[in-house]
Amino acid sequence: MNYSKQRERVLNALAEKRNHPTADELYAYLKAQQCSMSPATVYRNLHQLADNGVVMRLSVPGGAERYDPVNDGHLHMICSECGGISDIPANAICDVVSQARKATGYNVNSCSIMFYGVCKDCES
């Protein structure tokens, strides 16, 4: 994967913003910083960066997709009220729910775990 000027800027902007921003939020942020570029370019680059495992894509129910500059398999906690997302250290693998509560102080009420891989039918 090449690193164009725009791709660098998208990646930098994502690293600067610590809010797990949406593509649209990043687009606005770049625009405000005189790094204006086409919305399509922001979407395209985030997509590619995620496909190549550089960044992490977060699917939030009822909202736009969000991005995390760090792709180290760490966990996320989302507030049902404000939509804010907090990070949880990756070592909380066992007893996940109570670990998540400890790590963030949230009152956990549900949890969604999704794995991604290639199924038998598609493996060929």
Next chain:
Amino acid sequence: MNYSKQRERVLNALAEKRNHPTADELYAYLKAQQCSMSPATVYRNLHQLADNGVVMRLSVPGGAERYDPVNDGHLHMICSECGGISDIPANAICDVVSQARKATGYNVNSCSIMFYGVCKDCES
């Protein structure tokens, strides 16, 4: 929560289809079964059923939201090629990734875990 005729039909249709369908797919399915109703009604009912914990809502990256008729906290595995979703028994809490591989035969390459709860700021 009341159970209107339409809500019953949506729930039945969801239970019949074992594919974790999207709202739109359910709408088409109902239409084909002479149980035609407004798309808005299908969306509304799925939303309410999920909010009340009767069904489970699955956010899939880059796709429409999907629904699972069973809300028992079990895990899901999605194929990066065809988008198909398989179920994983809920007892695979520790060593989640290798358990997921065993349960489904998929070659797991990533995993997203999201918790939902109310943060300190919104707790009042």
Next chain:
DNA sequence: CAAAAAAATGATATCAATTATCGTTTTTTT
């Protein structure tokens, strides 16, 4: 039971996030 209140529906307009298109520009390869 009948009237009033509440909830749900249907049809459709609208919104918002994302992708597609395509001609142009930039970057990489040879």
Next chain:
DNA sequence: AAAAAAACGATAATTGATATCATTTTTTTG
């Protein structure tokens, strides 16, 4: 330097989902 490949920008189009609102159904209650 020429050719090929990749990326960009602007904008149109798509699509999943929600909002609106008049009508219908269901529930409550006097």
